[in-house]
Amino acid sequence: MIGLTVDELATMPPAELRAAWREHFRSLAPPIGPALLRRGLAWKIQSRAHGGLPSSTAKAIGKAAKLLEKTGSVTLDRHLAIKVGTRLVREWQGKTYHVLVLDDGFEHDGRRYTSLSQIARAITGAHWSGPRFFGLRRATSKKALTDG
Structure with a gap:
């Protein structure tokens, strides 16, 4: 067989x-x-x-399986790993904004948020990718989209 x-x-x-x-x-x-x-x-x-899965994908699946076994759920972090206690700083339209990374989300201006995108929206009034707004992800260049 x-x-x-x-x-x-x-x-x-x-x-x-x-x-x-x-x-x-x-x-x-x-x-x-x-x-x-x-x-x-x-x-x-x-x-x-x-060929099977790339090793990075296999590791991510293993990590998710351990988290599922330990906590009963798996939260997708989309490869965003920021240590608790990290302070993110972003200047927007002449004003500086500070965000503190918590165990279960983020704190900005005395309020708690579950995602950086919520904070980016609160700051700008428009939809943004939070990780991209705070400089944690690079924007995709037009060259990268046309190559390959």
């Missing part, structure tokens, strides 16, 4: 899918339905043929 193709998965009954799972993943199939078993097996077949 190692020579299994993605096309063959569509017609396999659940018992065969579970056997294929054992063979490909070297573990018992999880208690999920045939549709998800097919998707998992298809991924495994394709990753063997074309």
Whole structure:
């Protein structure tokens, strides 16, 4: 069954899918339905043929799994990692603004916010990417968009 193709998965009954799972993943199939078993097996077949996940993605998934196990939820940080206690400073239209990074959000002007984008909107009155407004992300250049 190692020579299994993605096309063959569509017609396999659940018992065969579970056997294929054992063979490909070297573990018992999880208690999920045939549709998800097919998707998992298809991924495994394709990753063997074309390569698996990049190591950075695998690490991020592992980190998310540990967080889920520990807290019961996973919050997407979109690769934004700022240490608690960090003070962000931004000048906007001649005025300087300070934001303190908290354990569970941010503090600006005596108020708590859950995202930097909320603070950027409060400061500018317009929608901004908070990380970009505070200089934590670089703007995409037109050259980068036309290259490649």
